[in-house]
Amino acid sequence: MDIGSTSARDAARDGARDRRRDEKRERILAGAIEAFAAHGFHRARVSDVAKAAGVADGTIYLYFENKDELLARIFEQTLDRFWERGEAYVYGVEAADEQLGRLVELHLKFLGENRNLAAVFQVDLRHSPHFLGDVSRRIFRRHLDELGAMIERGQEQGVFADDVPPAEAAKLVFGAIDQLVTSWVLSRRNYRLESMAPVAQRFVLRSLGAEPRSDGPES
């Protein structure tokens, strides 16, 4: 006898089931982002997440190990989506300075589209080393590694000054942009985060000693 249902009909049914499962998973994560953004991870109760997701408290535990895992999955999923969406765009140009400009733009655009998500990232991600252990380290690492490699290539290409070690430069660049996001999240004023992109790009590129470029296509 088969273990696992492998008839055609079973497969179809399994597909539908999987889809519904994934949808509910998403709903729960969305609820978690909402609840965590509103009260902070620690203050938010699992029942707040459940209410925001429109499911029963217990249901959450059918999809996630515990409350901590909710936060970890939010981080991972967001990072995945960020790079899924951005990789082709960022690396669609050759020059490292242009890549960096696009990465900065994407960073601001991506988080600027979802303030709740940004709030969780800026506030709770910083707090997580104490209970998420390596998860939060991994999140930063990926971003810093990409940045570092980009800067290193720029230095090799001669578009960036090479008197700043790439790893450190990556932290400095990331921190600069990151603070822009934090300020936006904490601000009561209502402006579009994306509108900060030109200033941020100018700042970052200049910091690495890149020659100024005009943003649009030139003759």
Added chain:
Amino acid sequence: MDIGSTSARDAARDGARDRRRDEKRERILAGAIEAFAAHGFHRARVSDVAKAAGVADGTIYLYFENKDELLARIFEQTLDRFWERGEAYVYGVEAADEQLGRLVELHLKFLGENRNLAAVFQVDLRHSPHFLGDVSRRIFRRHLDELGAMIERGQEQGVFADDVPPAEAAKLVFGAIDQLVTSWVLSRRNYRLESMAPVAQRFVLRSLGAEPRSDGPES
């Protein structure tokens, strides 16, 4: 005739009492920094703080309103000490770019001297908007305002490019340095945060379009 106990001996006794009180207050705050750094504010129990401070749980409540106040007082006291120590040094030079260089240096030196304190600042201060309300906002504000004014003066003096609004530039600069501290706090490697100063200064000054200055004596 004197009202109250103001004889020489009484005054001496009161002085001694005040001193002991202050010492214990300090010990408790030091214990709090230790405990919060180790487990994070939320995970740390009041009894952890008490143990680290070498006092009974209840004693803490003779000196502080509640657990939250411990965190708020750590923030306030640190900021006070930072500026107390740094104001004369930072503003001991005229040129805004030199001032900025000194501020960056001070920032790294100050937090680099006490890793536990830095951990609390980098981790728990970010998390506090949700429960400390304006306290954490005030902390950031002071720093960002000083930076902004400094950058503005530099633009007026002509040492900084003026194509970046001072308020935004301040955030970017602060964020860059801040991330250096965060990385150091989270890192397992053991290096001196202060050693990052030259790289950080070069990065920051260049980002604002300042002409390179040699740090030491030149040929």
Added chain:
Amino acid sequence: MDIGSTSARDAARDGARDRRRDEKRERILAGAIEAFAAHGFHRARVSDVAKAAGVADGTIYLYFENKDELLARIFEQTLDRFWERGEAYVYGVEAADEQLGRLVELHLKFLGENRNLAAVFQVDLRHSPHFLGDVSRRIFRRHLDELGAMIERGQEQGVFADDVPPAEAAKLVFGAIDQLVTSWVLSRRNYRLESMAPVAQRFVLRSLGAEPRSDGPES
């Protein structure tokens, strides 16, 4: 189309749920009466109540706001039941003296049936002005108001002497009966409180200047 789950089966299920909820609420209140009677409200711990009710500590907070509310609900519920049960009986006769006799009888019977409840009433209700505020005032008020109106009617009917203001007379009458209950609660001897009724009635009616009536059927 129906909004909400109002199918016959759902309604039945909801009804069953409500019933179980009410039952558990009752069990908790009964446990509270037991625990409060045994140790007094202040000495009784919430966990004592939980144990007596056969539920977990936390369960109590699903049904009641806090410990204070337990006491308030005991008082309210008891008063409600007292008048629910007694109103028809007491006011089933016209003459104010007979009404008063019945009220005295009911008072003793009602509390005499449940010594624990009586203990809570005699001991903790007196202590509650300090933390239950108006709840305890309301409890007394109702009883004293009914008594006062009854006495006033009796004076108008000419069955009671009118040289004592009804409001004061009400207090005196209530206090007299009340002390009988208190003595019974504190007594180690085992007698039926109800057996005090004839003496109490004779005392109270005479105090108001009522002509003696024979209690039973006369020749």
Added chain:
Amino acid sequence: MDIGSTSARDAARDGARDRRRDEKRERILAGAIEAFAAHGFHRARVSDVAKAAGVADGTIYLYFENKDELLARIFEQTLDRFWERGEAYVYGVEAADEQLGRLVELHLKFLGENRNLAAVFQVDLRHSPHFLGDVSRRIFRRHLDELGAMIERGQEQGVFADDVPPAEAAKLVFGAIDQLVTSWVLSRRNYRLESMAPVAQRFVLRSLGAEPRSDGPES
């Protein structure tokens, strides 16, 4: 060698010391009455008592075993003073009905003179069986016994009806007066408790079947 200081000077010094000791004891008890009346025994902190008495917290424990004992001593002392003051007055007449009238008057006068003390008596004495054990029982007992004996004598003298057992009558009488005091303590209105005496006497005497007496000089 003598144990105990028995020289004349020593004795004088001891006398002075004892007096100061007694004075401080009194001050503490007065502070306790104030604090207990204000917040209720359980809510009042030992430090409230200390503050009201103008002594340090620890000093209280040089004069009293613990917080409970403060309450017990308040009760005992009050009872002692009541009878000290009242015995001659109450028993200065022969007729039991007159004695009873005087006792009622004294009861109202005595507590009416000190609302704080009355508050402690009416509220906390009722709550004390749970932690004062026999102390509170003793307090009531003395009063009820005197009343009972008085009523019994009245029945023998023929001034009281003998169809109510003296012990029960004593409870009823005591409760009636007691409730008058409670109402006064809990009332927000400002009237003199003593002014209730005529009504109370009329009520009580009539309840025992006493022939009316005119209170003042008759024609």
Added chain:
DNA sequence: CATGAATGAGCTTTCATTCAT
């Protein structure tokens, strides 16, 4: 004797997690 800072046991309450339905 008097002080009052310090103690720490003990309380109420919260909420992540479980599991019978």
Added chain:
DNA sequence: CATGAATGAAAGCTCATTCAT
């Protein structure tokens, strides 16, 4: 699979009592 009532461990805080000064 989904529910949500129930659980009970855990933690912040209070305050009666002690004891070094």
